[in-house]
Amino acid sequence: MNQSLWSAFIEGEGKIHIIELIPGVRKIKGLGVLDAFETFSKIKFGEEVLVGQKILSRVPLRLPELSKGMLRRAQTISAKDAGFMTSRLGIGPGDKILEAGIGSGGLSMYIARVLGNSGVHVTVEPRNEHAEVALENLRRAKEGWSEFPTHHHIEGAIEDVVDQIQLASPEYDGIILDLPEHTSAIEAVAPLLSIGGRIACYCPVTSQLEAAWVACEEVGFEIEWAGELIERQWGKASKGGVRPVNGPFGHTAFLLVAYRRN
Numbered sequence: 001m002n003q004s005l006w007s008a009f010i011e012g013e014g015k016i017h018i019i020e021l022i023p024g025v026r027k028i029k030g031l032g033v034l035d036a037f038e039t040f041s042k043i044k045f046g047e048e049v050l051v052g053q054k055i056l057s058r059v060p061l062r063l064p065e066l067s068k069g070m071l072r073r074a075q076t077i078s079a080k081d082a083g084f085m086t087s088r089l090g091i092g093p094g095d096k097i098l099e100a101g102i103g104s105g106g107l108s109m110y111i112a113r114v115l116g117n118s119g120v121h122v123t124v125e126p127r128n129e130h131a132e133v134a135l136e137n138l139r140r141a142k143e144g145w146s147e148f149p150t151h152h153h154i155e156g157a158i159e160d161v162v163d164q165i166q167l168a169s170p171e172y173d174g175i176i177l178d179l180p181e182h183t184s185a186i187e188a189v190a191p192l193l194s195i196g197g198r199i200a201c202y203c204p205v206t207s208q209l210e211a212a213w214v215a216c217e218e219v220g221f222e223i224e225w226a227g228e229l230i231e232r233q234w235g236k237a238s239k240g241g242v243r244p245v246n247g248p249f250g251h252t253a254f255l256l257v258a259y260r261r262n
């Protein structure tokens, strides 16, 4: 794994700092004003360094570190749902994947990781202030990892930029939609899904799930799976043993996966 430009540093309680190791004194959020290259570039993986009052350990910049330490603006999709969608869509090297909206690029990093060098990843986003954050997260991934797909970012609402999406690739093996209005987005890009390809819709509320369901059926796709993933974490009990940790179950979104058979 390329470790020349970016690296991850963990604080004692698990907070991650993603740092670009370039020379020059600058402000690094959470750590103060310092020269990152001077301070960190000679630290090996697993070694510790003292910065002010903080002890940091250097670790490789893998997907979990990049995701945990990412810049955030819009609500992001995390491992629970990203892992399900990438595997249900069967995304892998060589695939062409369309994603909208890019938001903060949370899901985009998972997609880029599984696509590798030979994949094509097309992202769409109408809000520049979101895209800027996402593209910076993807820059870190591209410069920090040994493989990264061919990436095209298109500015605009997905319904308005279908020609540009088609220019990037005439058809797609998978489409993932995380945006407020699924119906018009599905209608706009359904013809671009290849036969045997799948579309996933990320729907925080049930009305979105229902609308996405109906829209997918109306364009001729088969609903393969719809529902919600519930994660229950376990921890060590104070008097010994392991058990589910206390706390509420959080809700992320309802997911829908549909298939294009013909």
Ligand SMILES: C[S@@+](CC[C@H](N)C(=O)[O-])C[C@H]1O[C@@H](n2cnc3c(N)ncnc32)[C@H](O)[C@@H]1O
Pocket (backbone or CB within 6 Å): 074, 075, 076, 077, 078, 100, 101, 102, 103, 104, 105, 106, 107, 108, 124, 125, 126, 127, 130, 156, 157, 158, 159, 178, 179, 180, 181, 185
């Ligand atoms: C919740 S965010 C996506 C978060 C992203 N999946 C992540 O993990 O970081 C939803 C995004 O959809 C964008 N959006 C809204 N309408 C859209 C449309 N018609 N086409 C494309 N993107 C749209 C919003 O601007 C917003 O950035």
